[in-house]
Amino acid sequence: MQTIIIKTEAGGVAILTPAPDTGLSAEALAAKDIPAAVAWRILAEGEAPDAPLDAWRWTDAGPLGVGALVAPVPALTPAQWSFFLDLTGFRATVESALSALPKSTLEQRAVWAGMKAAVYSSQSYRLDVTLQLAAQVRAMGIASVPADAEISAAWPMAAAFNGAESLLET
Known part of the structure; x- marks a missing residue:
């Protein structure tokens, strides 16, 4: 399944995957839910990270997977x-x-x-x-x-x- 990577307001990235039961393609989801001013790109099958902690960064050329794991942010006591x-x-x-x-x-x-x-x-x-x-x-x-x-x-x-x-x- 295709996924979409978007640049967040904070300069990070978020990955969106269309829910299978909606019948929406990645293109349709992007057109429907991503504001025009937000940078985004559809990732090819298998291009999305396997684990949610895989690191990505946004460059002038678009999203770049850097392949390193990002340590989870700890909760505070x-x-x-x-x-x-x-x-x-x-x-x-x-x-x-x-x-x-x-x-x-x-x-x-x-x-x-x-x-x-x-x-x-x-x-x-x-x-x-x-x-x-x-x-x-x-x-x-x-x-x-x-x-x-x-x-x-x-x-x-x-x-x-x-x-x-x-x-x-x-």
Whole structure:
């Protein structure tokens, strides 16, 4: 089956495969779902990576498979997440967002409670979800949201944080 590789807004790549039950070809899927301004290319049969972690990058000539495996991005533990929130200033950002959310109706309080629980009560925290949360908070007009690049750069530092043992290593 043919697949489509597209350039994402962040400069990365995403691979789309038409669902077999839709009957859509790769060309039809591209025409239907990919905006005109987005760079994309249909990959030949067998050209798509076998594993989702196979690395690709976008060049001026289009997508280029580099064949190396990309290490998965680790999820953060609650302690690492707390470190991350303070490292990036995202804790203050989240508090501003939670304060700004309306809480007059049950539905509004459900949104507020959901955001608060997601930020402070999860068992693990993922980078992709954090970037989505940052985008939602930016859309609220909160000025102190760290840039995606800053969030991504701080993530491995937070993942390496090992509580009190990290303090002893310095």
